[in-house]
Amino acid sequence: MSKPHDYQTKAIILSKTRLAEADRIITFFTPEHGKIAAVAKGVRRPNSRMSGHLEVLDYSHLNLARGHNLDIITGAQTLDSFLPLREDLTRGAYGLYAAEIVNQFAMENLENRELFDLFLKTLERLSYQDNLEIATYYFELHLLKEVGFKPEFKECLSCHRRLGEEESVFNFKSGGTLCAHCAQGKPWSFPLSFGALKVLRMLQDDDYEQVKGLKLEPVTHEIEGALRNYFYYLLEKDIKSASWLDKVKKMP
Amino acid sequence: MEKQASPVERLIQELSKLPGIGPKSAQRIAYHLLRAPAEQVNGLALAITNLREKTHLCPECFNITDGDLCNICSSEKRDKGLICVVEQPQDITVISRLGSYNGLFHVLHGAISPTEGIGTSNLKIDELIKRLERSPVREVIIATNPTMEGEQTALYLKKIISPLGIKVTRLARGLPFGTELEYADNATLTHAIEGRAEF
Numbered sequence: 001m002s003k004p005h006d007y008q009t010k011a012i013i014l015s016k017t018r019l020a021e022a023d024r025i026i027t028f029f030t031p032e033h034g035k036i037a038a039v040a041k042g043v044r045r046p047n048s049r050m051s052g053h054l055e056v057l058d059y060s061h062l063n064l065a066r067g068h069n070l071d072i073i074t075g076a077q078t079l080d081s082f083l084p085l086r087e088d089l090t091r092g093a094y095g096l097y098a099a100e101i102v103n104q105f106a107m108e109n110l111e112n113r114e115l116f117d118l119f120l121k122t123l124e125r126l127s128y129q130d131n132l133e134i135a136t137y138y139f140e141l142h143l144l145k146e147v148g149f150k151p152e153f154k155e156c157l158s159c160h161r162r163l164g165e166e167e168s169v170f171n172f173k174s175g176g177t178l179c180a181h182c183a184q185g186k187p188w189s190f191p192l193s194f195g196a197l198k199v200l201r202m203l204q205d206d207d208y209e210q211v212k213g214l215k216l217e218p219v220t221h222e223i224e225g226a227l228r229n230y231f232y233y234l235l236e237k238d239i240k241s242a243s244w245l246d247k248v249k250k251m252p
Numbered sequence: 253m254e255k256q257a258s259p260v261e262r263l264i265q266e267l268s269k270l271p272g273i274g275p276k277s278a279q280r281i282a283y284h285l286l287r288a289p290a291e292q293v294n295g296l297a298l299a300i301t302n303l304r305e306k307t308h309l310c311p312e313c314f315n316i317t318d319g320d321l322c323n324i325c326s327s328e329k330r331d332k333g334l335i336c337v338v339e340q341p342q343d344i345t346v347i348s349r350l351g352s353y354n355g356l357f358h359v360l361h362g363a364i365s366p367t368e369g370i371g372t373s374n375l376k377i378d379e380l381i382k383r384l385e386r387s388p389v390r391e392v393i394i395a396t397n398p399t400m401e402g403e404q405t406a407l408y409l410k411k412i413i414s415p416l417g418i419k420v421t422r423l424a425r426g427l428p429f430g431t432e433l434e435y436a437d438n439a440t441l442t443h444a445i446e447g448r449a450e451f
Contacts, residue, residue, distance in 0.1 A: 015367055020272050046428045052437025056400040081439045086400065089407035093366065096400065100367045241366030244404075251411060 006065050009033060010079065012119060013058045014103040018044070026054050026073060027103065028062070031116040035106040038064055038071040050076040057085050057095050059120060084127040093248040094126045094136055097241045101140065104235055105147045115146040121208075131212050133220065134203075138211060140227050141204045149234055152176025153201045165194050170226050172233035190229050196222040260286065312383065314359040314376045316341045324348075324357060331355045333390040337380065337409065339363050339397060347395065355393070358383065363401040364408060372408065380409075384416055391419040398425055 011028035014035070019025050022044040027037045043051040053060045053076035063075035085095040102119050106112065118139060125135040144150050151170065155162050156179040163177055171178045172188040177197065183189050192200070196219040202211050203223075216223065231239055260282050267278035285293050309315070310322035317323070324330060324344070334355025338344060344357050360375045372378075384392070392413055396402035410420045426444040427436055436444070 047431050049431070049435040052440050055437075055439070058437075078438045081437065083439060083442060086403045086439065087407075089404065089411060092400065092404050092407065096366045096404070103367070240369040243369075244364065244366035244371055247371070248408075 004066075006063065006074070008061065008063050009036075010116075011036075011060055011062050012099075012102075012116070012123070013054055013056050013060065014099050014106075015056060016040075016054070022048075024054070025070065028060075029102055029106050029116060029119065031113040032111050034110040034112055035103070035108045036064075036071065037108075038062075038073050039067065040073040040076075053078045055081070057082055057099060057123065059123070080124075082123050082127045085123065089251070090248050091126055091132065093241070093245045094132050095123060097239065097245045098122055098126065098136065098139055100239055100241045101143060101231070104231075104239070105143060107147075112146060115143060118142050118146060125208075129212070133216060134212055134214055135208075137216075137223055137227065138203050138208055140231075141200070144230075145204075149175065149230075150204075151200075151230065153197055153204060156182050158182035163194075163197060167194070168192055168197060170230065172230050188233055190226050192222060192226060193219060195219045196226070199223060200226070309359075313357050314341075314361060314379065315344055315357060329354070333388060334393065335380075335384075335389050335391075336393040336395050338395045339402065339405075343395065355391075360396070360405065363396055363399070363405040365401045366404070375405075377409070377412075381412065381416075384413065384418060389418055391421060394420065394422045398423075 009030040009032060011030045013026060013028045015027045016024045019039060022042050024040050024043050025037055026040050027035065029035050040050055040054055042048050043054060045051075050073065054073070058078055059080040059082070061077045061079055062073055064071045065074050082095065085092045098119065102115070106115065122135060122139040126132055129135060141151075153163075153170075153176060155177070156168070157171070157174045157176045158178055159182050161179055163179060166180060168177045168179055169183040169186075169189040169191050170176070171183060171186055172190070173186070177192070178186065178189070199214060199216065199219055200223060202214065228239070228242060263282045263285070264275065264278045267273055267281055268275050270278075273281070285296070306318050307316050308318075310317045310325055312321055312325040315322040315324065319326065331354050335358050336347060336353065336355055337358045337360060338347070339360055339362060341359050344359065347353050347357075358376070358380050360377065360380070362370055362375050364370060364372060364375065383389075392409070394406045394409055396405045396409075406422055410422075413420050424443075424447050425440060426447060427433065427440065433441075
């Protein structure tokens with residue numbers, strides 16, 4: 001049976017590019033169809049009925065018609081526009097960073113409801129809560145799980161010894177921790193203190209409500225470094241908006 | 253298939269690189285030019301050559317100009333205490349057309365777009381700050397687009413300009429003329445209600 005000509009979906013807008021005189025190609029993430037790129041006609045004109053509902057980080061209800069090449073967005077209605085992400089420089093920079101990571105990891109036309117729910121919850125946290133760093137690390141670790149790259153932090157992946165107080169390394173190639181002995185000479189290794197390892201385990205295993213009050217200092221830089229480098233290893237490129245996020249975080 | 257004469261083919265190739273022009277349109281334009289009067293075609297060729305050779309960026313506001321300073325920066329009639337910051341030179345044309353704005357401009361040549369790797373160093377932001385430090389400006393109007401990128405740029409500019417003691421304002425956001433309330437998005441409607449004015 002052929003697919004229906006029209007369909008509806010909830011979506012979070014990830015990015016947009018200009019097309020022709022007044023159109024855009026909008027890339028968005030949906031619970032049922034994964035990532036989709038579709039054409040929105042006329043949305044660069046000021047009196048477009050859809051443009052305000054298709055801005056990056058909008059959570060919207062979309063109507064689409066199947067096209068030969070790209071689908072066409074025929075209607076859009078905002079469900080939540082996460083105003084704090086637009087009105088606060090730091091929150092906005094975190095939001096864009098999260099959107100870029102989803103854009104990089106999400107597969108086209110592949111259902112991933114767990115990742116959608118995680119992303120939506122993260123945008124809510126980044127909009128209305130104060131612990132933006134924890135919300136972001138929590139999001140990054142759980143995103144890795146949902147896209148099949150969940151790192152192992154409990155034991156050494158080589159000798160299966162449970163890791164304790166001694167320093168261990170996060171070996172990207174193995175997808176998790178190795179003890180100092182097994183890690184010798186292995187490239188793509190990022191050293192982790194026991195403190196950082198404990199925080200990573202908690203962020204990965206516990207509910208957000210339990211970890212949101214965690215004190216990250218003094219291991220913040222280790223966690224950030226470990227995750228950023230792991231992303232670089234997996235994607236073979238940097239997350240572009242990370243440098244903007246770093247710059248904004250340093251601003252008074 | 254017969255191959256087209258190479259100058260025609262070449263022009264079609266070049267025209268196809270332009271935004272919004274596909275191979276069919278390019279072919280139509282090329283054959284139109286082939287039949288058009290010589291002076292019209294030469295005029296077009298000269299206009300294209302001059303576009304690059306005789307224009308540069310105004311050293312003050314970074315608008316496109318063919319003089320030392322652009323005609324807005326060199327005008328004596330303009331209010332030099334007011335600078336409107338826009339993303340693109342085209343935005344100056346749109347605001348100037350109104351006739352109601354009499355201040356100066358500053359063109360950023362883009363907006364901060366973290367996901368595309370466009371940061372502050374790719375835009376004329378340092379130049380804006382230097383300009384504000386050396387001239388007696390009392391108000392900066394931020395007229396970046398009401399998009400995520402435009403908002404990030406506006407918020408960043410506010411943060412770095414405010415310490416200079418200069419008033420920073422942002423273009424009001426509300427409902428465009430000719431639309432219906434029913435189709436307004438939450439962000440616009442929220443701003444329209446918050447920014448309502450007595451009449």
